[in-house]
Amino acid sequence: MAKSTRGRVNAQGDGTSGLGMVVRFTPKARSEGVQQLEKGGFRVASSKDFRSAVAVPNDFDGADVQYFERFGIAIVRRDGERLKPMLQNAMQRKVISAARPERSYRALGGPQTMRLDLAQVGGVATSLDRDYLLGYRDAVNELVDRLLGKKGAEGLVARAAFDETSNTWGLQAIRAIEGDLSGAGIKVAVLDTGFDETHQDFVGRSVTKKLFATRSSEGDVHGHGTHCIGTACGPLRPTSGPRYGIAHEAEIYAGKVLGDDGFGTDRSVIAGMEWALDEGCHVISMSLGAATQFGDAPSDDYEQIGQVCLDAGTLVVAAAGNESSRPQQIAPVGSPANASTILGVGAVDRPFVPASFSCGGLNPGQEVDIAAPGVDIFSSLPDDKYDRWDGTSMATPHVAGVAALIAQSDPKFRGWALWARLIQLTKPLSSPARDVGKGLLQARGSGEV
Known part of the structure; x- marks a missing residue:
């Protein structure tokens, strides 16, 4: 991320990378700003011009500038x-x-390495099963916590053991399975790499899709x-395996803002956010x-x-963000x-400690606001598949799904009120607020979920 550009101009964004300049207009001078660009010979296309289109054209339909009217922001792609x-002059x-x-942005999660091969352990070649290693690690962590008298969520020693026969450990940890709310009537937008709506677990669901990523296919x-949408809005009773989704009756809005390679830009991300807002999405x-x-x-x-x-x-x-390498190095929130107006989500593992990769609130005012399960998360993948992935990407849809349940419980929970309710329901963790914010996400209490 570049340093702050308050009060100065650096027009080097129009280089060989194909990226442009992000321009933010003064609220009362937006129309004047657009007119000035047009007078300067720049062809301006409003995002409104593409509202009815299935996809936003990669080249703005030949325009030099894409203007996002609701946000007062424009992106200029030519003639730096x-x-x-x-x-x-305008400043x-x-x-x-x-x-x-x-800037460019990337997906913040990925599949686990299913087996760890150690060439020599005590002089003997061996291959250790992933589940064995996870269980061994969790048992050691729990023993250390007990010996130190360390308290975890809900004032108890952090529990590492979860039976995932019926529900994923993430859903159990946040108590999303203890109530009757389903997210019905709530619109959840997931801005990501797209969605495979033909997956066997999503047949018959309300799904709206739009493509914003540059030079990308429409599918995921x-x-x-698909993995993130599975966690936030997956089914109550999946075709196979444990339940992995939270808001199983929410309306799904899948904006493909990241391309087939998992990368996107300010243009695609901001366009997706404006689309979701225009569609009336609650989350x-x-x-x-x-x-x-x-x-x-x-x-x-x-x-x-x-x-x-x-x-x-x-x-x-x-x-x-996933840039940390704990305990040696903690990276700031991305x-x-x-x-401060976007709820930042950190990831924890089964013993409810920060995931090794999860970023922390190191820069002033740039905080982790809440923590959620983000390690060994089972969810859907394209072509009727499933897998376990790690990342703050996996923690975030847990929060989005619970937010949908809270929003369903009472129409007063919208915007800031929904934010406040999520924070109010958290359970304290023993880790610093720098790493887990106010604590562990909880669904219990959102209208007695």
Whole structure:
């Protein structure tokens, strides 16, 4: 993530990478800003022009600029050198409040290594089963906690053992299986790598899809999006295996903002967020991000976008990032989760300790707000498949699913009120707030879920 560009212009975003410049207009001068770009010879296409389209054209249908009217943000993809003096003039006249190079974002989760081969252990070649290693690790962790008198969620020693015959450990940990709410009537947008709506577990579900990723197929080739949607909105009774989904009657909105390679840009992400808002989605889930560095400021663009969404009654949740290598190194929360108007989600493992990869709130005001299961998460994959994946990407849809249940329980829980209710229901954890925010996500209490 680039350093903050408040009060200065760097028009180098229009390079060989194909990325452009993200321009944020002053609220009262948006129309003037667009007119200035048009007078400067830039062809401007409004995102409204593509609302009825199945996909947003990769080249803005030949335009130089895509303007997101609801957010007051434009992305300029051509003629960086010609744009620079125009931006400087517009900032002096307070028509534009900021400009920065466009960034790329990636999916923040992936499949586990199913077996660990050790060439020599005590001089004997061996192959250790994954489940054996997980059980051994969890047993040691629990023993250490008991010896130290360490308390975990709900004031008890952290429990590592979960029977997943009927329900995944993640659903058990957040108590999503203890009530009758289903997410019915709630619209959940998952902005990701797409969705395989033909999966056997989603036949007959309400699904709306739209493509925003550049040079990408319409389906979920990557699998990340289908896995995340499975956790947030998967079925009550899957065709096979344990229950893995939370809001099993929610309406699914699958915006493909990340391409077949798992990468996207500001253009695709912001376009997906505006689409979800226009569609009236109550929750937007984004298991994606860009790494940040110590000392980086949060993106003012996503601060503004998150605020617009909250004001409209839409909660945005995003993955905190996977750049840490605990315990040696903890990386700061990535973008856009580091925006104060977007709920940042960290990942914990079965003993309820931060996952080794999960980022922490190291930069001032850029926090992990809540923690959820993000290790060894079983969910759906394209072509009627399933697998266990790790990542803050896997934690985020747990939060989105519970948010849908809370939103169903009472129409007053929208936007900021929904955020507050999620935080209110958390259970404290022994780890620092830097790593787990207010604590472990809980569904119990959201209308007695």
